[in-house]
Amino acid sequence: MTDTEPYAIELKGISKAFGPVQANKDISLHVRKGTIHGIVGENGAGKSTLMSILYGFYKADAGEILINGQPTPIPDSQAAIRAGIGMVHQHFKLVENFTVVENVILGAEDGAMLQPSITKARRILKELSDEYELHVDPDSVIEEISVGHQQRVEILKQLYRHADILILDEPTGVLTPAEADHLFRILNGLKEQGKTIILITHKLREIMEVTDSVSVMRRGEMTATVQTADTSPEELAELMVGRKVLLRVDKAPANPGEVVLDVKDLRANDDQKVERLKGISLQIRAGEILGIAGVAGNGQSELLEVLGGMIPAAGGAITVNGDRIDLTGSHSDGQSRRARGIAHVPEDRQREGLIMPFMAWENMGFGYHHDPKYQKNRLFMDNAALKKDTAEKMERFDVRPPNPFLEAKNFSGGNQQKIVVAREIERNPDLLLIGQPTRGVDIGAIEFIHKQIIALRDQGKAILLVSVELDEIMSLSDRIAVMFDGQIMGEKLPSETNEGELGLLMAGVTKGAA
Amino acid sequence: MDKMPKWADIALIPFINLLLALVVSGLVVLYIGESPLEAMAIMVRGAVGTAYGWGYTLYYATNFIFTGLAVAVAFHARMFNIGGEGQAALGGLGVAVVCLSIPWPHWSLALLGAIAGSAAFGAAWAAIPAYLQAKRGSHIVITTIMFNFIASALLVYLLVNVFRVPGSMAPETARFAEGTHLPNAYDIAPWLGFSRSTPLNVSFLVAIVACVGVWALIWRTRLGYEIRAYGHSQTGAVYAGINPVRIIMISMLISGGLSGLMAINSVMGEAERLVIDPVQGAGFVGIAVALMGRSHPVGVFLAALLFGMLYQGGAELEFEMPSVSREMLLVIQALVILFTGALDNMVRTPVERLFLAMRKGS
DSSP: OOTTSOOSEEEEEEEEEETTEEEEEEEEEEEOTTOEEEEEEOTTSSHHHHHHHHTTSSOOSEEEEEETTEEOOOOSHHHHHHTTEEEEOSSOOOOTTSBHHHHHHTTOOSSSOHHHHHHHHHHHHHHHHHHHTOOOOTTSBGGGSOHHHHHHHHHHHHHHTTOSEEEEESTTTTOOHHHHHHHHHHHHHHHHTTOEEEEEOSOHHHHHHHOSEEEEEETTEEEEEEEGGGOOHHHHHHHHHSSOOOOSOOOOOOOOOSEEEEEEEEEEEOTTOOEEEEEEEEEEETTOEEEEEOOTTSSHHHHHHHHTTSSOOSEEEEEETTEEOOSSSGGGSHHHHHHTTEEEEOSOIIIIIOOTTSBHHHHHTTTOTTOGGGBSSSSBBOHHHHHHHHHHHHHHTTOSSOOTTSBGGGSOHHHHHHHHHHHHHTTOOSEEEEESTTTTOOHHHHHHHHHHHHHHHHTTOEEEEEOSOHHHHHHHOSEEEEEETTEEEEEEOGGGOOHHHHHHHHTTOOTTTO | OOOOOHHIIIIIHHHHHHHHHHHHHHHHHHHTTSOHHHHHHHHHHHHHSSHHHHHHHHHHHHHHHHHHHHHHHHHHTTOOOOTHHHHHHHHHHHHHHHHHHSOOSSHHHHHHHHHHHHHHHHHHHHHHHHHIIIIIOOOHHHHHHHHHHHHHHHHHHHHHHTSSOTTOOSSSOOOOOGGGOOOBHHHHOGGGOOOTTOOOBTHHHHHHHHHHHHHHHHHHBHHHHHHHHHHHOHHHHHHHTOOHHHHHHHHHHHHHHHHHHHHIIIIIIIISSOOSOSSTTHHHHHHHHHHHTTTOHHHHHHHHHHHHHHHHHHHHHHHHOTTSOHHHHHHHHHHHHIIIIITHHHHHHHHHHHHHHHHHHO
């Protein structure tokens, strides 16, 4: 490649404002053909807005887009597709009950009759999958194939539409480490065939592993573009946050005490009566963190939900501090669990942990609204006490802005999570259940939340941590249990295992079977 | 965050909505060859120009406050209670039973009895759809609509076969005894110029008390907190240990009870007997009132007042402008509902943009 060859993508002075919020400020970006370019930045840094402009969802207020050196206005996604741009969204846009080939041709049919399109697509899919290691059975139904395969379908969809530039938004969030490695092999294969790839992610490790160059965004501005080989994760993190951050978690060795949580042969079903927990047994002692690793959807959510009193169990036994707790019936709800000293930071703060239209002070009492100190008398709640309490907790947990009267939906993801974490940790629970503590949370807040979790452990509390981020599990846990298909595949000490071994367990491969 | 000021949200937008509805109504009036301005003047004068008009306007408004509050309370739990009509009819039955079965010595005691009876009957009628929703997942919209028809049929049966005065041809109960007659505006405040027969009665004060009560319930009690939390996020409620069955049942019982209370105004305060259709569509108007009032008691009060004016002003218009038919009035009322309820976003979005643009400019 010579220097005179035009860039595959060139953005010049892109600006976009939403009301008073300047989401993109004078952004310029140059991506060479046949390279993988990473874009990193915290939530709300403007990555998604920029990509939405490139894909025609938003119109920029100012600036120019050049594709292969040609000025190319992109007013809508059809224009983006015509310009050879394909996008793989974080949440797949697939029709669950259609087959692979039907999904691939959806919206790109050649005429009113489907059969000729399907025949043609089948042939092209065969060629593409041979060329790029993108193997999927064209006739399987989407809902029956794994998430990794679904993602391949998304990529195939874009290639079928002759995309030369692929944008992938947080593509590894739902993948096992092995699946992620396979994805990177596919991306490298695509790169060698001359495709240009833009990878949006918050995982610095992936940036280092797979990209050729990387751009960092902060507060709507492009703060740096560097060659990946010339940088380090620490430097990228600093560029993202604007100050030095600690990527590693500092913690003293655990000092486990009495058993706090003892779970024996726990079973649970979902709404469709499918068994999601198939006999889980585990113990957590005071002063230790048990991390549950696993690919999303292997029963970790149900484990948290049963322990937190959100769904009933179908069998087994749970004891907390030696007392058996109810698994079904009216004494198995969230209120009863809280009364037992169990606090719960749920996986999904927006749907469970917070009521988004409620103000911060209303959310600070959520789940604890029966607490006598928030009652004025038998009839009325003591809102003043709750507001005062909220202001103090927001101060201690550095929630920004520290305004108890702001609605939850108006806080950033990290600050929303800090509200939930503050509410639960400040109850001083014996057992803290915490699911995806830092999902969609910016790096600065991750550091803070991790410190709070470690501090709670050091006070001698038991903590059950569920996370799909293997890094987080590895760095926080004192012991790691891996879940697959509703069972615990094995327990490891973080010092004696590695991502490869955990990855195999997460995929359901035990030593004997492998 | 980029939002418009609160006053614009709760005052300006409903006002623009209303204005648009009136403009389109004006076009309708123009189309049939009458002067919109004159029609408007007749309506306003008829509704609020005289003590006589006020008497009817506030009487209708009282009905709509009760049914509007009923819809609002249920809506805070995201239950769409369409059954106000039936629940209010059963409330009427409750009032009739209370008034006919006990020789009340004084109207104030009778009023307390009637409040209890009407609320209990209305709540009971809401309890069945609520139970079906909470336990069986039958959609509350469908079941409450069906219960309106059942209520109406039940009332016809009872009035014809049980309560009818022997020898009378009219399907209605006997007139309630003297001791149950509620004082009307003339009895309470004759100096205000109300006529002796004005329908406005002491129930209006009960309605105001109900507004305050609903406000306190929703924003000051633990139950109200749980109802709102459940309404915003059912998964969140389960997380917090809020029992969905309990919330559905209680919010619908309160809603049905409020609908039932409407009957103390129309059945006890005005007709002084139970007739075959004591509700006259007020249950449905309550839906529009709650929508326009954004499920807040103050909003419900103001919206109920507006609809009271539309009803009374409309009746006057029909009388003074014979070419404006009853159906035409329905069209005008429907336009108000359409613009304030269903087309809310049509106005909201541009107004929001305007505010943002203004802020950016400043």
